[in-house]
Amino acid sequence: MNERLVVVDGVRTPFCKMGTSLASMGADELGRVAVNALLARTGFDPVLIDEVIFGCVAQPVDATNVSRVIALRAGIPQSVPAVTVHRNCASGFESFTQAYEKLVAGRGSVFIVGGVESMSQVPLLFKPSAASKFSHLTRAKSPFQKLAALAAFRPGDFAPRVGLNLGLTDPVCGLNMGQTAEVLAREFAISREAQDAFALESHKRAAAAREKLAAEICPVYERGKAVTQDNGVRENQTAEALAALHPVFDRKFGTVTAGNSAQITDGAVALLVMSEKKAAELGCAPLGWLSAYAYAGCDPKRMGLGPAFAVAKAQRASGLSLEQADIVEINEAFAAQVIATEALMKSDEFGKSMGLDRAIGSIPPEKLNVNGGAIALGHPVGATGARMILSGLKELQRRNGKRVLLTLCVGGGQGAAVWLERQ
Numbered sequence: 001m002n003e004r005l006v007v008v009d010g011v012r013t014p015f016c017k018m019g020t021s022l023a024s025m026g027a028d029e030l031g032r033v034a035v036n037a038l039l040a041r042t043g044f045d046p047v048l049i050d051e052v053i054f055g056c057v058a059q060p061v062d063a064t065n066v067s068r069v070i071a072l073r074a075g076i077p078q079s080v081p082a083v084t085v086h087r088n089c090a091s092g093f094e095s096f097t098q099a100y101e102k103l104v105a106g107r108g109s110v111f112i113v114g115g116v117e118s119m120s121q122v123p124l125l126f127k128p129s130a131a132s133k134f135s136h137l138t139r140a141k142s143p144f145q146k147l148a149a150l151a152a153f154r155p156g157d158f159a160p161r162v163g164l165n166l167g168l169t170d171p172v173c174g175l176n177m178g179q180t181a182e183v184l185a186r187e188f189a190i191s192r193e194a195q196d197a198f199a200l201e202s203h204k205r206a207a208a209a210r211e212k213l214a215a216e217i218c219p220v221y222e223r224g225k226a227v228t229q230d231n232g233v234r235e236n237q238t239a240e241a242l243a244a245l246h247p248v249f250d251r252k253f254g255t256v257t258a259g260n261s262a263q264i265t266d267g268a269v270a271l272l273v274m275s276e277k278k279a280a281e282l283g284c285a286p287l288g289w290l291s292a293y294a295y296a297g298c299d300p301k302r303m304g305l306g307p308a309f310a311v312a313k314a315q316r317a318s319g320l321s322l323e324q325a326d327i328v329e330i331n332e333a334f335a336a337q338v339i340a341t342e343a344l345m346k347s348d349e350f351g352k353s354m355g356l357d358r359a360i361g362s363i364p365p366e367k368l369n370v371n372g373g374a375i376a377l378g379h380p381v382g383a384t385g386a387r388m389i390l391s392g393l394k395e396l397q398r399r400n401g402k403r404v405l406l407t408l409c410v411g412g413g414q415g416a417a418v419w420l421e422r423q
Helices: 026-043 065-073 091-104 130-141 143-152 161-169 177-187 192-208 210-214 241-242 276-282 302-319 335-345 350-353 384-399
Strands: 005-012 051-055 082-085 110-118 219-220 223-229 265-275 286-299 327-330 403-410 415-420
Touching: 005 051, 005 091, 005 219, 005 276, 005 384, 026 065, 026 110, 051 065, 051 302, 065 082, 065 110, 065 130, 065 403, 091 265, 091 286, 091 415, 110 130, 110 384, 130 143, 130 177, 161 223, 192 210, 192 241, 192 335, 210 384, 223 241, 223 265, 265 276, 265 302, 265 384, 286 302, 286 327, 286 384, 286 403, 302 350, 302 403, 327 335, 384 403
Parallel strands: 051 082, 051 110, 327 403
Antiparallel strands: 005 265, 005 286, 110 265, 219 223, 286 415, 403 415
C-alpha cells in the first residue's frame, strides 16, 4: 500500500435487538449519536474532516443519503461532503476501504467513516397494485371519482409487504439468507448440535467480554433512559434452551434456528481515520492501520462461503496468510456459515483453485471470535463491518498483538476481508 490509512479511534452505540431499546430511533439519529460521541471522546476539530462516509443497507426514505444527514446533525460543517455506501453486510467495511481509496487518489486525508442500521424501522410496503389505486385516489377530484377510486380497493390491497423480509431475500437465487445457511448445513453435513454449540460459545464469550466491550460503547439516551450495553447477549444461555428452538427456514428438515443465527439489530458505529502523515502532524496516536483488503464474489446460494473467497484473494494480493493473524473474526451471520467457511479454508483443493499453493489454513478456536460475534452481539447489517474494525483493533491493543483478520459474508454472493496491523 502506498500510504497508510490509520484508525485513530472509534465509538459505537449499544447494539439492541429489533423492536427493543433503540427501535424508536431512526438511522440518522443513531448515526448522529455515534459521531457526536466520537468527536467528544477524541476532542477532534470537525473543521479538519475532509469527508464523511457511512454504510447503510436499508436507506431511510425520510433521510436519503443518511451519511449527509448524520454529518450535518452532528455539527460537521456544511462544506464537508458526505456519501452513503452500500455493499449489504460489508457496508461498514466499504466505508473504510473507500476512505483509503480516496486517500491514495488525493481526495482527502481525514475521514469519519462507519455504518448504521435501524432494522426496526425498515418500512412495510404496499403492493404495486395497491399503490396504483392510492395514486388514482389522490388524483380523484369530484366526490364521485373519489368514491369510485375507493371502491376499487380490496382487502388484499392492505396486506403489507414486509420490507425486511424482501431485503433479506436474494432476488437472483430466490433464497432468503437463512435458506442459504441451510444449503451450507446440508452440503457440509453440519449438525444442529454443532451449530447450537457454536452459538452457545458466542454468548459465553460475549458475556465474559462485557467489561471490555463497554470501552467502545457510548450511552444512548432514549425517552429519558440511558441504554448502555448490547441487549442481545444472554449471560445464562444454555444448550437446552437452544435445542428447544424450532428451525425457522426449513421447518421440516432444517437445522438453522433463531438461536444459531445472527440477531436482527439496531446500532451505529463511527471511526476517525486519516493518513499516517496527518496523524503524525496532529499528534494523534493510532490504534492501527489498514494493511490489506479484498472483496470477492461467489455463488449467491452459498453466499456464506464468501469469507473464504475474500481471504484467499487478499492473501494472493498481499502475501498475508492466516497464520500471521493474532486474532480472527468471521462475522456470525449463521453458525452453519462460519463452520462451513472454516471447513472450506482447510481444503487444499479450494486453496489451489484460488491461486494459492495450499489450503488457506485452520483457525485455532482461541483466536476465532474471541469476544463472541453477531449471534450474541447482533448484526445491524450496515454497521457490523465498522464494529468489527473497532472491536478488532481494541482487542489487538489489549493483547499487544500485531495483526487481526476480519472477514464476513455478504448477501448476494460476496465476501469481504480486511487485514489490520499495529506496531
